[in-house]
Amino acid sequence: MPDYQSYDVIVVGAGTAGCMIAARIAERGINPTTGDHLRVACFEGGPYIIRGQEKPQPGYGVSSRRQAVVNANYLGYHPTPWPFDGYQNKMVGGCGLHWGGNAYVPYSEDYDHWREASGVNWTEESFRDAVDEVIETYNIRPSVSENMVLGNNLFRDAAQVLGYQPTKTPMARRNCINCGYCGSGHLCKYDSKGTSLYYMHLAEQNGVKFISDAEVERIIIEKQGSRAVAEGIQYVQYGQHLEARAPKIVVTCGTAGTPVLLMKSGYGSREVLGDKLVVENDNVGRYLDGDVNHNVEALFGENIKEDRGGVERHQFALTNSQGKLGDHNLQFFDTNLSAVDEAYPHVVAMHRFAPDLGWEHKEYMRNAGKRFGAIAVRLRTPSWETGVVSPTGKFQYTRRNPNILRTLKEGTELVVDLYGKMDIQPVKLDRNPPSRYRIAHHTSSCRAGESAQNSVVNSDFESHDVDNLFVSSAAVIPRAPLSHSHVPTCVVAAYTWRRMVENHFSRGA
Amino acid sequence: MMKEKTIMNESKNKQDTQNENRLSRRDFVKQASVASAVYWVPPTVGSLAEPAIERLAVVSAMGDALIPSAPGDPGYKDLEAHGISQEVLKGLQGLSDDLLAALNQSSQDLFDGKKMVDLDEKERESYLKEIIGGKSFVDKGTLFKLQTTYKMLRLRILTVYYQNFPENVVPKDSRGVPITKDLHQISNPNTQELVTGWDVANYPGPVTWEEEERLRARMKNIFWEGD
Numbered sequence: 001m002p003d004y005q006s007y008d009v010i011v012v013g014a015g016t017a018g019c020m021i022a023a024r025i026a027e028r029g030i031n032p033t034t035g036d037h038l039r040v041a042c043f044e045g046g047p048y049i050i051r052g053q054e055k056p057q058p059g060y061g062v063s064s065r066r067q068a069v070v071n072a073n074y075l076g077y078h079p080t081p082w083p084f085d086g087y088q089n090k091m092v093g094g095c096g097l098h099w100g101g102n103a104y105v106p107y108s109e110d111y112d113h114w115r116e117a118s119g120v121n122w123t124e125e126s127f128r129d130a131v132d133e134v135i136e137t138y139n140i141r142p143s144v145s146e147n148m149v150l151g152n153n154l155f156r157d158a159a160q161v162l163g164y165q166p167t168k169t170p171m172a173r174r175n176c177i178n179c180g181y182c183g184s185g186h187l188c189k190y191d192s193k194g195t196s197l198y199y200m201h202l203a204e205q206n207g208v209k210f211i212s213d214a215e216v217e218r219i220i221i222e223k224q225g226s227r228a229v230a231e232g233i234q235y236v237q238y239g240q241h242l243e244a245r246a247p248k249i250v251v252t253c254g255t256a257g258t259p260v261l262l263m264k265s266g267y268g269s270r271e272v273l274g275d276k277l278v279v280e281n282d283n284v285g286r287y288l289d290g291d292v293n294h295n296v297e298a299l300f301g302e303n304i305k306e307d308r309g310g311v312e313r314h315q316f317a318l319t320n321s322q323g324k325l326g327d328h329n330l331q332f333f334d335t336n337l338s339a340v341d342e343a344y345p346h347v348v349a350m351h352r353f354a355p356d357l358g359w360e361h362k363e364y365m366r367n368a369g370k371r372f373g374a375i376a377v378r379l380r381t382p383s384w385e386t387g388v389v390s391p392t393g394k395f396q397y398t399r400r401n402p403n404i405l406r407t408l409k410e411g412t413e414l415v416v417d418l419y420g421k422m423d424i425q426p427v428k429l430d431r432n433p434p435s436r437y438r439i440a441h442h443t444s445s446c447r448a449g450e451s452a453q454n455s456v457v458n459s460d461f462e463s464h465d466v467d468n469l470f471v472s473s474a475a476v477i478p479r480a481p482l483s484h485s486h487v488p489t490c491v492v493a494a495y496t497w498r499r500m501v502e503n504h505f506s507r508g509a
Numbered sequence: 510m511m512k513e514k515t516i517m518n519e520s521k522n523k524q525d526t527q528n529e530n531r532l533s534r535r536d537f538v539k540q541a542s543v544a545s546a547v548y549w550v551p552p553t554v555g556s557l558a559e560p561a562i563e564r565l566a567v568v569s570a571m572g573d574a575l576i577p578s579a580p581g582d583p584g585y586k587d588l589e590a591h592g593i594s595q596e597v598l599k600g601l602q603g604l605s606d607d608l609l610a611a612l613n614q615s616s617q618d619l620f621d622g623k624k625m626v627d628l629d630e631k632e633r634e635s636y637l638k639e640i641i642g643g644k645s646f647v648d649k650g651t652l653f654k655l656q657t658t659y660k661m662l663r664l665r666i667l668t669v670y671y672q673n674f675p676e677n678v679v680p681k682d683s684r685g686v687p688i689t690k691d692l693h694q695i696s697n698p699n700t701q702e703l704v705t706g707w708d709v710a711n712y713p714g715p716v717t718w719e720e721e722e723r724l725r726a727r728m729k730n731i732f733w734e735g736d
Contacts, residue, residue, distance in 0.1 A: 144731055146731055147731070173728075176728060177716075177724040177725045177727075177728050178724055178727070179715075179716050179720075179721070179724060181715070308713070308716065308720070308724065344671075344712075345671035345672070345673075345706050345707055345710035345712045346667060346670075346706070348671070348710065349667040349668075349670075349671045349706075349710075350663075350664060350668070356637070356638065356641055356663075357574055357575045357634065357663070358574060358575070358577055358634045359577055361576070362576055362577060362709065365671070365709055366709065366710065366711055367711065368710075369710060369711070370711075
């Protein structure tokens with residue numbers, strides 16, 4: 001008996017992409033020779049909180065999930081930052097990306113940008129089925145007027161006065177009750193946002209084995225002649241060092257975790273890995289991309305939000321002279337003019353708009369949560385401004401690029417004009433543009449592309465350098481999408497399983 | 510030494526934040542959270558069980574100044590019976606007795622020899638505003654210490670109070686999963702029995718089961734009718 005477990009497919013990482021790919025491969029894929037169902041295992045470093053409990057209930061969620069994410073106290077449910085930069089919900093069905101309700105499928109321009117960036121063959125047409133799946137699964141629908149609050153309407157009307165045409169933001173609606181507590185990187189108590197509940201359930205129905213609390217240490221990569229081949233994984237579970245093997249390994253560990261795992265496996269650049277190098281590819285951890293956000297904050301003299309709700313959004317974007325979205329494309333959202341999710345009293349109490357102390361502070365506190373807001377200025381970083389992911393998962397990039405700061409300043413000035421056109425004027429307004437920034441919605445650290453010279457995997461998510469190794473997560477997106485990155489990550493995952501089933505898990509594949 | 514250094518750095522960061530007006534609200538949330546975490550030090554039996562009288566009195570006086578009370582309008586001091594100052598002090602073990610004593614005693618030059626804990630409400634507010642403004646203090650080193658102490662106390666007190674102490678705790682099992690009282694996992698610990706920070710801020714907290722059912726029915730009518 002071998003001293004390892006054996007499967008047909010190992011998926012590393014049970015987040016959004018991992019759950020979806022594991023579930024669909026198990027459901028739709030077969031052994032191409034025997035026609036048998038596949039034995040799929042999904043390894044996850046975090047816990048599996050619904051194990052042994054009741055099944056998910058559509059429209060209700062999972063009660064134990066509700067228990068895990070209840071919002072009694074901000075510190076108590078803030079996602080774990082360990083071990084990498086950014087927000088992590090490290091659990092089976094977790095989500096490394098902040099995902100409120102904004103749910104943008106890729107724009108037409110995104111496919112153009114992706115092909116230009118790395119030579120992938122992805123097109124809007126070839127992704128159509130994947131997009132349709134994600135829209136249906138997450139019930140993505142535009143914001144609705146019935147749920148708009150005063151803050152939304154102030155933004156919309158002022159934008160129109162300035163000649164812009166704000167549109168209603170698409171939102172993920174599965175199970176959503178418009179409670180307003182989405183955002184900030186935490187999971188939704190109702191499994192509406194940032195969740196893989198549907199795919200977890202599908203995976204279990206199709207026999208996927210979730211192996212939780214299992215920190216994968218490395219992919220086992222063996223040299224066979226001139227080629228390298230992925231043969232399994234080594235992992236640590238409850239203090240035990242274990243091994244599992246499969247003829248196909250899929251890494252779905254997100255923008256930070258994916259390059260870290262590959263580098264720990266000896267797959268990366270010679271410069272970084274030195275004598276630990278097994279397979280050389282300079283693009284592992286390179287091309288870190290994302291967007292830059294700046295919230296222009298305001299305090300109003302009357303309530304602009306309700307006690308509940310506020311998941312609806314408007315947005316408008318500036319286009320280039322050809323009417324297209326692209327580099328230095330500024331987008332504007334009324335996110336924080338409607339959402340109550342981040343107006344936690346202890347945060348409001350310490351805000352710079354707050355009076356120092358005494359009765360003045362207490363009076364401010366009575367209403368500030370519903371009077372405080374911000375308009376988000378969002379800038380997709382130019383392609384030449386990408387960063388890197390270090391072997392320890394740190395995001396490294398400049399935070400003071402003058403061109404980016406200049407564009408954010410332009411955006412800030414536009415928002416100040418926007419506030420000036422509102423029917424209700426803020427009593428306090430932060431007019432200062434940022435002096436530094438950070439990238440959010442990270443992508444592209446192990447991007448897909450046409451060759452090993454510019455990417456890590458091909459357009460079908462197969463490693464250029466290691467046979468039987470696949471990668472799919474936000475990491476493979478060739479450059480940051482024009483929208484927020486979560487739904488594009490879902491769409492790419494939905495495209496991944498299709499390509500994998502067609503190429504590897506169909507009769508005669 | 511290490512703790513003081515950490516706190517001083519954090520204080521400087523806070524100052525930078527306020528001066529530059531640079532961070533997003535989400536950054537601010539993170540920073541406030543981190544700050545709270547930095548200040549929190551695992552309790553040691555001796556120091557927490559019986560905080561020195563002056564430490565407790567200074568914290569109590571600061572709490573009352575930051576969140577005052579009046580008949581029919583409870584504030585910080587109304588939670589003293591529930592141990593709020595002790596809770597605040599748990600997160601201030603890096604703040605030395607000397608700094609707290611300096612804050613307490615520096616009012617004597619400005620208010621006829623009265624320590625901060627002996628000032629009335631208006632005097633105390635006036636004193637703290639002198640510290641914030643800084644004009645009454647010739648010695649810049651002293652002023653810096655007073656301002657730093659004030660900011661640390663303000664952050665900690667406002668955080669504890671507006672995080673809804675003492676109705677801020679949901680019991681959790683060994684895995685960290687909250688233990689809730691009913692089948693719907695409604696875990697809002699806020700009650701109607703005590704006026705706490707959430708009540709002062711008119712913050713409703715998580716939805717009740719009744720609200721959840723109402724909101725769900727409403728959303729079904731809007732989005733899923735006919736599905």
